[in-house]
Amino acid sequence: MQPVLDVKKLTMDFGGLRALEGIDLQVNRGEIVALIGPNGAGKTTFFNCITGIYEPSGGDMIINPPDKPAKRINKLKPNTVTESGLARTFQNIRLFQKMTVLENVMVARHCRTRSGILGAIFRGTKTCAEEQEMVDFSYRMLEKVGLEGYVNDLAQELPYGAQRRLEIARAMATEPFLLLLDEPAAGMNPRETRELDALITRIRDEENLSILLIEHDMKLVMSISQRIYVLDYGKMIARGTPAEVAADPNVVKAYLGETFDA
């Protein structure tokens, strides 16, 4: 079976700086894959390339949506990438702070709905039905992450952990087949991290998703991912199952530095 995301020889240059060099990465259907590496290794740059924020300098990125033909996403704009079925969250929370929790999720339904200015003015039955569908769908997503009690609160008033979950609900509302999570556990305490672990696995199973995540919390990474890729200075230095990666001398070196043998 084709991988849902197939990245081949991806290279990204910023002027003279090579941030990513010849990256190969695959995510198979239903898999949870982790991308780890020290700070500044190029993990977020990699996400930015896949989601269309940066246009890569070289290489290929191909997606295989479950019910559509394969597609090359190299030159697509972010909103088109999202429409094709990729969704992501950010390392630093980027909610629409001045909108309600429900509205935040409803914005994500934008690309799956159609009504425009004229529909809004004349308020036809179709527009109303669509609006209702948006509300229902968004509410269902909020239930999944346990935020149904906060629908009418402003996003900025939510506690930190809840804001993280809202980001996930919002990404889910675009109906992705591949979810990209950028440090979902950042800033969470151990109990919240355990809950997140369960949440990620549950949405993967319930929504038939594949997940690619960047994470620093090694406990979370080791417990939920089937495969791990390790990035350092823009190069892929290791890949494999959690056990293989943990035993890889290159990985140990990247994280802890050279060992001194007297």
Add this chain to the structure above:
Amino acid sequence: MEYFLELFFGGLTRGSIYALIALGYTMVYGIIELINFAHGEIYMIGAFTALIAASALAMLGMDGWSLLALSGVIAIIYSAAYGFTIEKIAYKPLRKAQRLSPLISAIGMSIFLQNYVLLAQTSDFLSFPALIDEFSFMENVTIIGSAELVIIITTAVATAILTLFIKFTRMGRAMRAVAQDKTMAMLLGVNVNRVISATFIIGSALAAVGGVLISSQIGQINFYIGFIAGIKAFTAAVLGGIGSIPGAVLGGLVLGWTESFATGYISSDYEDVFAFGLLVFILIFRPAGILGKASSEKV
């Protein structure tokens, strides 16, 4: 007391027009942080279109409210098309440029449109037909005319519709999202270009409504009216807090009243002195405008 009320309603009328134009400034600023200096010209083009449409339709034998409505709709559509096109030509290519570039482009567009109308039409004042009929129930009312009443009510209705649109519709939500975080909105599948176009279309339509109504009340137009109205409406938007929709309306009304009372009680020569004096005064004590929030620099 009657004199006071007369000035009060006069200021309210004037302020309503400022508000209608200021809404366009404030919406565009809210979304792409650009002062669209060509916005006043859209208002002027709305007035000219209505004049041409009304003259043509009157020749076909139309009159009364249907004439106002139809020429108004034509002016709205035409102005909206201009607003849409201006954004595509003058601002979109410069979206990633430094902030000064689109501003200069806006001033250029403003001068271009003024001169285009000057050459295509005339530099003289043209008389504009009174499209708003006198109401029979207003015969004995002296403090406010029918045209003024129509202007005030239209502005109130337009503002209410706009507020509901932004609060409760799919496009309105997308606009608020784009205003807060463009990149994130894009990553959630919102077509940002389309949202920006919609903002220009709506702002231009409101300016056209203002242009048609005030020209019909004043009775004459020329190619330069957009510049003055634009500057005043921009002042109103800044006064109320640029980027804020209730702010634009409030700023428009405050400016209208200031001008009206200054003219009525002191001297009409000092109209602009008081208007801009007020602006300076408010900006000293509330730099973000009456309803504006002091913004912290985005990280």
